[in-house]
Amino acid sequence: MTKDLPQAEILDPSKPASLSPADLLDVDKIRPDFPILGETIDGHRLVYLDNAATSQKPRIVLEALRRFYEHDNANVYRSVHTLAARATQAYEDARARAARFIGAARPEEIVFTRGTTEALNLVAAAYGRSVLRPGDEIATTVAEHHSNLVPWQQTAKATGARLVFLPLRADGQIDLDAARRLIGPRTRIVAVAHVSNVLGTVAPVAELAQLAHAQGAVLVVDGAQSVPHMPVDVRALGADFLAFSGHKMCGPTGIGVLYGRYELLEKMPPVLFGGEMIEVVELEDSTFKDPPYRFEGGTPNIAGAVGLAAAMDYLDGIGREAIHRHETALTAYALERLAQVPDLELYGPRQVPYGGSGGSESVDSPAPGGRPGANALKTGVLAFNLRGIHPHDLATVLDAEGVAVRAGHHCAQPLMRWLGVQSTARASLYLYNTPEDVDALAAALAKAKEYFRRVSG
Amino acid sequence: MSLDDLYRQVIMDHYQHPRNRGHLEDASVAVALHNPSCGDELLLELAVKDGRVQEARFTGRGCSISMASASMLTEAVRGKPVAEALKMAENFRQMLQGGPAPENLGDLASLQGVVKFPMRIKCALLAWDALEKGLSQAGEKACPARNEVQNEENDGRPGSK
Secondary structure: OEOOOOHHHHOOOOOOOOOOHHHOEOHHHHHHHOHHHHOEEOOEEOEEOEOOOOOOOOHHHHHHHHHHHHHHOOOOOOOOOHHHHHHHHHHHHHHHHHHHHHOOOOHHHEEEEOOHHHHHHHHHHHHHHHHOOOOOEEEEEOOOOHHHOHHHHHHHHHHOOEEEEEOEOOOOOEOHHHHHHHOOOOEEEEEEEOEOOOOOEEOOHHHHHHHHHHOOOEEEEEOOOOOOOOOOOHHHHOOOEEEEEOHHHOOOOOOEEEEEOHHHHHHOOOOOOOOOOEEEEOOOOEEEOOOOHHHOOOOOOHHHHHHHHHHHHHHHHHOHHHHHHHHHHHHHHHHHHHHOOOOEEEEOOOOOOOOOOOOOHHHHOOOHHHOOOOOOOEOOEEEEEEOOEOHHHHHHHHHHOOEEOEEEOOOOHHHHHHHOOOOEEEEEOOOOOOHHHHHHHHHHHHHHHHHHHHHHO | OOHHHHOOHHHHHHHHOOOOEOOOOOOOEEEEEEOOOOOOEEEEEEEEEOOEEEEEEEEEEOOHHHHHHHHHHHHHHOOOEHHHHHHHHHHHHHHHOOOOOOHHHHHHHHHHHHHHOHHHHHHHHHHHHHHHHHHHHHHHHOHHHHHHHHHHHOOOOOOOO
């Protein structure tokens, strides 16, 4: 799926020539899969760079939803009629698909949730509250999305456990030396994002897993920004729990996954009580089903799970290593383009690092934790500010050029404080983005500067 | 949708040269508001005496729209009876819901273009949310003015923030 564009088609001589066209996907074949990318915004081609917030959906996912509702829709488990059997089969097939997607040992290790937030809340409430004792420690970082911090704060308050923050290096990477000192005998849980939703940094998850396991602690990985973008294998990483969302990986909103090692899920009490999560209900007490069903009280998002499975098929059809390679090359290109924009401050690593391999060998080499391209320490999440322009104002002007970016604190207020900023703009890439999209961003940034210079005059 | 409808020169002027930025030594109330979705922060301080807004000052960090709106607010409400300030807030809110720009809004009318940028309306309203909250608190603190403010509050205004 790669194409050999002559560099001149993408780069003019004034631009850096570090883009490796051989690493790029044939995006011309991918973009037609996404109907929404044909939208125009105020007469401009849509340049969608808000993928860390949510991704767009390929037709194959939209069709899977439609097909399910038109042909198979019924509630799962409850009835014996044909449609109920089909719906139940589709839902359980989706569970097995998700298990294969992340290398789980068995489908029953997959709990369907509304998304990453609910998945992390479930671990914090069900696992955290049952194992933590006063004085125990939960190790996390200041770079977490609120959904991997606030649930732990609440669990800490309820159990008397303590939050310990693993420090970041200047570039935003977790300081492993410090982590070695801080993850100790009192640590019961280490909870980190695999990829930061602001800095794009890739956490050394496999190393953290070793540190956690050496102390008898478990590793909880927020995979919201990694699972959509690169191969993730829970057993290779040593993740005991992994949470991710369907909507950031070409799937529908309202469906996500909590992966948990089965013996850990077995230790967890349910937190949502009601239909289909019970075994026997007496008037005064009840018994509960085995995992994962005891965590899926009420009618689940059946169509969402079906759509998510279709999204996984779609991503694997293109190849997650190829997607990762594409985004890594595009990120390196974007970093160079943004470095040329005067008065732009970029947060996080300034380099992928990425040598522009010109081929696939260097990024295909097996890496610790099963990550391809272990040399890619930054993914396509680019947070920045233009001096003198508030990110909200910047995002509005970029939008007028058709360029969709996020502006704000990205649900990471402690990280904003750590960076010493109130908020940032954020561009985030996905498989359908192109060097032309990056060029459009750079051009729109230049226009924004010019615009505010003019209206402020 | 033209950017120039949003970024009027008078708005940028208030953003770059905010009026009444700072603190009040004799503030009757201080309201700190925070826009949780974008991180904008605003502290509005009001000196309310004898049923009038004597002084209004603000500090904060935010986008041009939220800061310009705050700056204009402090100019607009200074010296006004509480009831009139609240009426102004109501008019401003209505303008941002697509209503006409009332004559008495002065510079604030320049924010009418925000209507076309629905995601930015909350930026323009942040200071006004603070004003309404502050005047309500001032009313509760100052017993003589209490009834007046509360009557105003119950005067059928759409859900005050």
